[in-house]
Amino acid sequence: MEGFAELLQPAVLIPWILGMVFGVFVGATPGLTATMAVALIVPLSYRLDDPVAGLAMIIGVSFTAIFAGDIPATHLRIPGTPASAAATLDGHELAKQGRAEHALRLDLICSAFGGLVGVLALMLVAPELAKFALKFSSHEYFWLGVCGLCISAAVSQTGAVKGATAVGLGILLSTVGVDDQGAVRFTFGQLDLYDGVQLIPAMIGLFGLSEVLRYARRVTEPEGGQPERKRKRDGDSPRSALRTVWAHKWTAFKSAALGALIGALPGAGADIAAWGAYGMAQRTSKNGRRFGTGEEEGVIAPTSANNAAVGGAWIPALVFGVPGDAVTAIVLGAFVVYEIVPGPQIFERSGDQVTAIFQIALVTQFLLLAAGYLGIKAFGWILRMPRGIVMVAVMVFSVVGSYAMRDNVFDVWIMLAFGVLGYFLESRRVPLAPLILGLILGPMIEENLRNGLIKEGGSLAPFFTRPICLVLILILAGAVGLKPLWSRVTRGRDGA
Amino acid sequence: MEERDCSGRIRQVKEPSGHTDPVDASLGLGVFLLAISAAALILSRGIETLGFAREGDPGSKAFPCVLAALLVFGGVWEIVRWRRQRRHRGRAGGVFAEMRLASFGDVGALGVSLAVYAWLLGPLGFASSTLLLCAPWMRRFGSGWKRSLIATTVLVVCVEILFAGAFQVRLPEGSTILAIDRFMVNL
Numbered sequence: 001m002e003g004f005a006e007l008l009q010p011a012v013l014i015p016w017i018l019g020m021v022f023g024v025f026v027g028a029t030p031g032l033t034a035t036m037a038v039a040l041i042v043p044l045s046y047r048l049d050d051p052v053a054g055l056a057m058i059i060g061v062s063f064t065a066i067f068a069g070d071i072p073a074t075h076l077r078i079p080g081t082p083a084s085a086a087a088t089l090d091g092h093e094l095a096k097q098g099r100a101e102h103a104l105r106l107d108l109i110c111s112a113f114g115g116l117v118g119v120l121a122l123m124l125v126a127p128e129l130a131k132f133a134l135k136f137s138s139h140e141y142f143w144l145g146v147c148g149l150c151i152s153a154a155v156s157q158t159g160a161v162k163g164a165t166a167v168g169l170g171i172l173l174s175t176v177g178v179d180d181q182g183a184v185r186f187t188f189g190q191l192d193l194y195d196g197v198q199l200i201p202a203m204i205g206l207f208g209l210s211e212v213l214r215y216a217r218r219v220t221e222p223e224g225g226q227p228e229r230k231r232k233r234d235g236d237s238p239r240s241a242l243r244t245v246w247a248h249k250w251t252a253f254k255s256a257a258l259g260a261l262i263g264a265l266p267g268a269g270a271d272i273a274a275w276g277a278y279g280m281a282q283r284t285s286k287n288g289r290r291f292g293t294g295e296e297e298g299v300i301a302p303t304s305a306n307n308a309a310v311g312g313a314w315i316p317a318l319v320f321g322v323p324g325d326a327v328t329a330i331v332l333g334a335f336v337v338y339e340i341v342p343g344p345q346i347f348e349r350s351g352d353q354v355t356a357i358f359q360i361a362l363v364t365q366f367l368l369l370a371a372g373y374l375g376i377k378a379f380g381w382i383l384r385m386p387r388g389i390v391m392v393a394v395m396v397f398s399v400v401g402s403y404a405m406r407d408n409v410f411d412v413w414i415m416l417a418f419g420v421l422g423y424f425l426e427s428r429r430v431p432l433a434p435l436i437l438g439l440i441l442g443p444m445i446e447e448n449l450r451n452g453l454i455k456e457g458g459s460l461a462p463f464f465t466r467p468i469c470l471v472l473i474l475i476l477a478g479a480v481g482l483k484p485l486w487s488r489v490t491r492g493r494d495g496a
Numbered sequence: 497m498e499e500r501d502c503s504g505r506i507r508q509v510k511e512p513s514g515h516t517d518p519v520d521a522s523l524g525l526g527v528f529l530l531a532i533s534a535a536a537l538i539l540s541r542g543i544e545t546l547g548f549a550r551e552g553d554p555g556s557k558a559f560p561c562v563l564a565a566l567l568v569f570g571g572v573w574e575i576v577r578w579r580r581q582r583r584h585r586g587r588a589g590g591v592f593a594e595m596r597l598a599s600f601g602d603v604g605a606l607g608v609s610l611a612v613y614a615w616l617l618g619p620l621g622f623a624s625s626t627l628l629l630c631a632p633w634m635r636r637f638g639s640g641w642k643r644s645l646i647a648t649t650v651l652v653v654c655v656e657i658l659f660a661g662a663f664q665v666r667l668p669e670g671s672t673i674l675a676i677d678r679f680m681v682n683l
Contacts, residue, residue, distance in 0.1 A: 044658075044659075047659075047665060161570070164570065165525070165529065165567070165570045165574075168563055168566055168567050168570060169532070169567070171563055172532070172536060172560060172563045172564065172567065175559060175560045175563070181553070181555075181556055183543055183544060183555075183556035183557075184543070184544065185540075185543050185556060185560060186536070186539055186560070209610075212606070213603050213606060213607065215637075216602040216603050216605075216606045216637075217602060217603045386637075386638060386639055386643075387637070387638075388633075388634055388636075388637025388638045388639055389634055389637070389639060389644075389647045391637060392630050392633050392634050392637065392647075392648070392651070393651055395610070395630070396626055396630060396651055396652075396655060397655070399610075399613065399614070399617075400622070400655050400659055400665075400667070403665075403667070403668070404665045407665065407666055409614065409617055409618060409668065412614045412617065413614055416607075416610055416611060416614055419610075420607060423603070424524075424528070425525075427521065428521040428522075428524060428525040429521060430525065446559045449554075449559070450553050450554065450559075453552045453553060453554060454551070454552045454553050455552075456552065457551060457552045458551065458552035458553075458554075459552075
């Protein structure tokens with residue numbers, strides 16, 4: 001209870017709520033993503049005196065931005081995040097019927113409920129998993145890192161080869177700096193590079209600046225003078241939204257449980273969870289045929305699942321240091337700066353901080369209701385802001401955010417370089433999330449490979465013969481084969 | 497997709513947001529991967545290991561070299577794909593070529609101006625360089641001059657309050673601005 005009391009101190013609560021409002025603003029702005037929201041908030045969080053307040057800001061933004069991505073998905077049919085794509089189907093249909101606010105209220109309640117289920121799953125499963133993971137040595141850690149990278153490459157939307165390319169580039173960039181044997185690699189004589197590529201400026205560049213460059217590239221065609229489509233006045237109330245969710249409580253619970261489970265698989269993020277829950281609800285609901293035409297259950301299922309997956313994704317992220325998606329990868333990168341080192345020993349080394357993380361994640365679900373409601377109301381205002389001004393603001397925040405990390409202009413150059421790299425790679429359909437995972441997991445893989453080889457006098461055999469290694473290799477083979485199997489299943493269903 | 501411009505009117509914005517012609521994309525990516533792998537392989541030769549390595553350790557050069565070699569495969573794969581696609585679909589052109597011409601200028605100009613912005617942070621400081629470069633970009637992105645100047649000023653004030661005021665970040669003040677300040681004080 002003391003921990004909860006600490007969270008309710010103004011020094012923690014105020015930045016936390018401000019961070020969540022920021023998450024709503026960024027997540028709800030079409031074109032700005034949850035990943036960008038988290039990347040931009042991290043440098044601000046480091047400036048806070050209380051590390052708990054910093055963690056609260058980051059965690060608050062990561063949950064809020066996923067929900068906020070559903071706001072443009074419902075109003076404009078533009079998913080703010082990939083996880084919001086499934087919510088566009090029935091949410092947008094409800095919006096077309098003049099029930100946008102009702103759809104978003106359902107969405108908000110289910111997001112908070114799903115988030116709660118995901119966090120509870122994290123609290124129950126992660127410590128038990130960590131006890132087992134204490135049996136791991138360098139060989140197993142090497143394979144865990146490889147598993148995370150291979151799965152993230154395999155489930156990339158643009159194909160496994162592009163995903164693998166991004167992973168390779170990420171690992172190569174992670175070799176910049178002084179390694180654990182004291183060798184200086186690819187620093188070009190720059191002392192600022194001795195600590196390696198700074199993660200936060202790199203992430204801000206990849207996800208923030210590259211978006212501004214993409215915006216500059218778009219060819220616009222003013223059609224001018226079209227009046228805004230008038231929407232019918234909403235007759236639904238928050239109470240009716242609560243009644244609707246209660247009526248479909250089992251759909252919400254099943255979807256949230258499925259979301260947490262899918263989220264816990266390394267590499268399978270909130271987007272797969274949302275689609276999986278939507279498909280399950282469609283098959284099991286007696287109104288399944290009405291899905292896609294503005295059915296309330298079609299909103300409840302994916303929105304319960306996507307936020308539950310955020311909590312679920314933290315299970316492998318905290319226990320093994322293997323993030324499931326880009327948002328979790330950035331949060332994990334931020335944890336490292338807070339000296340919270342993911343791994344099975346996390347509960348011993350950083351027990352207090354992990355407890356704080358759990359408590360923050362729990363309370364965030366309740367604060368989400370308030371911040372999300374504000375976001376639903378404020379969306380009209382965001383929609384009225386010219387996109388060009390928002391983009392220039394993102395540009396300035398990217399520059400200042402990178403600089404603020406170490407009060408160093410060199411980090412701004414790093415951010416610019418990664419922004420250009422991110423723009424170039426995205427224009428070639430190379431996904432950026434595996435690159436970030438490569439950057440984070442690269443040092444872990446190299447260090448454990450070298451330590452494993454030193455222990456065994458240069459022999460690679462134990463990497464393939466130790467029992468847990470064998471299990472991990474099998475999991476890797478199964479998980480990499482999951483995507484083609486999933487594609488085949490969905491193709492078969494579409495065909496039927 | 498639709499979005500609102502500065503005058504409050506809805507306008508259509510074309511997607512795909514910044515994707516290059518898939519055929520050219522493979523070539524560009526392939527060449528990039530080959531170049532970065534070659535650079536990594538050449539630069540790896542200069543890595544000094546300081547003699548701390550123990551028995552069985554492959555050394556500090558091994559990991560980057562293996563990665564660079566794998567990226568060479570990636571580069572070759574993309575170039576082979578480009579050749580196959582080109583043969584299949586003919587030369588790239590049409591809509592994508594027009595889009596490239598129309599939009600490359602803006603991206604290049606934004607990239608260069610961002611580099612200038614980062615460089616100007618030292619001599620001019622945050623506020624002056626932001627006002628100097630961001631207002632024209634807001635103008636380019638569709639706002640009027642008056643609105644751009646007001647929005648940039650509000651942005652600078654917000655950043656100063658948030659970062660310098662609340663988070664105690666020492667934003668660059670600018671050597672030139674400080675020198676002018678000193679000169680004015682001496683006068």
